[in-house]
Amino acid sequence: MNYISTENKGVTGGGVADYNIIGFNISEHFVDFENFNFRLRSTSTAINAGSYIDAPKIDITETSRDGVPDIGAYEFKL
Numbered sequence: 001m002n003y004i005s006t007e008n009k010g011v012t013g014g015g016v017a018d019y020n021i022i023g024f025n026i027s028e029h030f031v032d033f034e035n036f037n038f039r040l041r042s043t044s045t046a047i048n049a050g051s052y053i054d055a056p057k058i059d060i061t062e063t064s065r066d067g068v069p070d071i072g073a074y075e076f077k078l
Contacts, residue, residue: 021046021071039074046071 021029029044031037040046050069058064060073070076 021049038072040070040072040076042076042078044070044076047076 024045026033029040029046031039031041047070048066048068050071052065052067052069055065055069059070059075063075063077065075
């Protein structure tokens with residue numbers, strides 16, 4: 001888990017940045033990142049790796065997220 005500090009930025013406190021995938025091969029996760037298609041591949045470890053806490057109920061395409069949402073803008077569906 002990473003902590004984002006806002007000290008000396010005119011804001012008090014900070015925030016936690018978690019449920020991120022760090023140090024990965026982009027082509028293993030996204031369908032066609034070179035053409036900005038960031039839908040997840042069926043083998044992506046981002047599937048069911050997010051947190052339901054504060055997660056939107058729908059993804060960017062208005063697809064419903066399940067009990068354990070995927071990391072990213074798109075919920076993987078077959």
